[in-house]
Amino acid sequence: MPVAARTGVMAGRGLEVTRVGDRWRVTRPWPSQLRPVLHSYAGYWEAAASPYRVRLVPTGRAVVVISLGEPFAGIRRLGEAGPDSRVTGSLVAGLEDGSRVCEHPGGQEAIRLELTPLGAYRLFAVPMGELTNRVVELRDVFGPGSALLVEQLTATADWSARFDLLDTALSARLAQGPRPAPEVSQAWRLLSRAGGAVPVGRIAAEVGWSQGHLVRRFTEQVGLTPKMSARVLRFHRAVGLLTREGLNPTDVTAACGFYDQAHLNREFRALAGTTPGRLATARLAEGALAL
Template identity: 80%
Template structure:
């Protein structure tokens, strides 16, 4: 049920939708941010209930600006190292596997999904340093992260919050490093094809050797072209499976999998689940409730 200008929601174009015990607040983001920002939304919980979600790869970097309780634990299954100990707002690079996140309840936050090259400009660090990692937002944005979070916390109106966020993002992106045009072109080719394009063809298209393409692409995107193609193909399959009447065999063929068995193996490897379970759960923004 969309609701405009209620519960602290105001400003032109701002809408709030209740999803169970959680509210989701959205507004179209400015055109100048669209090449870099895939989406953003605010959240707050009407009832503070602990929950656990599985986050699956999407081919996007993520920023979560915590205005309430942060995640209690974030871990990648199979990792031998300790769980992530993020205590507040966070940034995550591209993933080629899934994470399980526990939250104590009482979340209020803004979640952004960034294109990999948008994240490269925003964070101003090699994206390869953030691959399969979750870090404190201040580790990539520096002291200005704390200033931004504090200003957002003390602003209760969501329209005004989004105004602050838009200004901060635009200023940071304006002075961020520019990705190589060849890497931008390679990413556009991959994403438009949903991962279904050979790396050799991409290298020939951009005029680089495969080795040079892999090195520069991995530095600025975070995953190799081959791993990125795998994630993008998986993500496209997830989207298609959520459509009414979608059949795994048809989705496998449309996304370039060898057969349904190949599709099943990739869903187990990248999402820790099956295509049927993913479709039934209606995964949203890379999160699958557990």
């Protein structure tokens, strides 16, 4: 079916289809039980198959990519001298404190989810520290049954039916997953609402834990320490102000609580391997910079 007809049919069935660069993106409202744990949930396919290379920058979110077409050819942390991680199919990525380069041969069709850290903790049912700065196969987290799910999703051409299948699987895992400690949930809310601009000592006092105990439990269930989470959240807020709001670096420095513009520049180089100016002019989509 031609893309125009295909998108028109899907939109008429309650799905929203948009074009993002060289890809088509399809979404629909998420089930109520999944809304608290998701930042985004969408299907993609390429308008025309072509190789691409992107840099992923830290967002404070975990990611699941269910590959229904060609998988990534190589995934590596920026600056690492070792070989690329070879992920042969669908993948799970924990929280990152640096950037990662991904290469794809073209022909991508996938479903991509961005999860809150504590939503990922519930869904993955593993200590999140085990996934920090790592990309692993979906089966390594979801178990051998994930292969059947991916097969069913791939064999189902209808996006509404695909989402139905995945909603059911995710909801079942979520219901059985571990519950984060209320103190960790409160600490994450305080950090995220402040865009990272709150001292860890104040958070510990708010939740009623010692700072050492907070760091241990928070890192287990979120994947990054509270201090590093604050840096990533502040960086992510700064990226949004630069790219979506169009603020200049001086205004971003003041809005996000950086000491000065030199501090802003250092954080961007440390976390994204680039400068605020270059990132502001780059094409950024869901944490990915086109290279």
